Amino acid sequence: MIKERILWMLGGAIITVVVFVLAQQFVFGTSSAENITKEEAEDIVLKRFSGDIDQIEEEKQHYSVIVNTDSRSYKVMVDKQNGDLYDYELIENKKDNNPESEDDSTNGNQDSNEQNDPAKQTKDQSSDEKEDSEQKQEEALSLLKEAEITEQVQEVFDGEIGNIELNETDHPFYKIEIEKDLEIITLKVDAYKGDILSEESQPKDKNTPISKEEAIKKASSVIEGKLDDVELKNIKGTLYYFIELELPSNQDVTIRINAINGSTTTIWDQKDDDKNNEEGN
Helix, strand or coil, X not given: CHHHHHHHHHHXXXXXXXXXXXXHHHHHHHHXXXXXXXXXXXXXXXXXXXXXXXXXXXXXXXXXXXXXXXXXXXXXXXXXXXXXXXXXXXXXXXXXXXXXXXXXXHHHCCCHHHHXXXXXXXXXXHHHHHHHHHHHHHHHHCCCCHHHHHHHHHHHCCCEEEEEEEECCCCCEEEEEEECCCEEEEEEEECCCCCXXXXXXXXXXXXXXXXXXXXXXXXXXXXXXXXXXXXEEEECCEXXXXXXXXXXXXXXXXXXXXXXXXXXXXXXXXXXXXXXXXXXX
16 A cells, blocks of 8 residues: 555656646747747838848847937837837937038137147137037937927838827927827827837727818819818718818819818809809800
C-alpha cells in the first residue's frame, strides 16, 4: 500500500511538472509569435508619416522609431503587440535650423580699435549671451500658432482638419478634430512643442452632416458666384444648407444642399426673373 501511494504521488508530481512546462511554453511562445517585427514596425510608421526611417530601436514592450519628414523629425513608439502608434515627440524642426546669413559688410565697417579691445569684446560677448538667453526663454514660453500646429498635423494625418480649440490650462494644448471618410480623429497637441499627447478615433456616423466649408465648396462647384449668405435649416427632420450666391450678372441664386447626402438643388430668385421679364417687355 505504501509503495502504491508513493508511486501515485510521484506520478502526480511528474504530470503536474509536465503540464506546467507545456503551459509556460504555450503562453510565452504565443506571446512572442504575436510580436510584430522591426520591418513591420517601419511599415506602420511610414504609412502614417511621409518620410524616411532614420533609426529604430527595440525595447521591451515597443519599438522606438525616429522618422524624418521634409521639415521635421519625430520620435514615435510602436507597440509590439498590436502595432499601435503612441507617444509622438517632435525632436527637430528643420525650419528653425536655417541660420540667417551674416552681413559681412557691416562687420567690415567696425572700427579696428574696438575689435582689438579685450574689455569691449568681453562686454559685447556678455551682452550677446544675455540676449540669447532671454530670447530662448521667450521662445520657450511662446505658444505655437494655429497655422503652425495645422502644418505639423497635416504632415502626419490625412483628412480634413475641422475644429481647432486651444485649451489654456497649466499645460496648454490644442484639441484638433480630423475628418476622414470613415472616421473622426481627435488629437491633443502640446501648444508649446507640437508633440501629439493623445489620439482618439471613432467611426464616422453616416448621419453626420457635412461641414459648412464643405457645403460652400459644393455650392461653388455648381455655380460660381460671390458668397452672400449661408444658413443651416431643419426641414421636416432633414438638415439643409441654404447658400446664397450673387452672380456677375447681379442675379441672386440659392443652392440648397442636403447636409447628409450632399445632394444639391438650385433655386433662382423669382424677383430677379420677374424684373428681367419686365425689362424684356
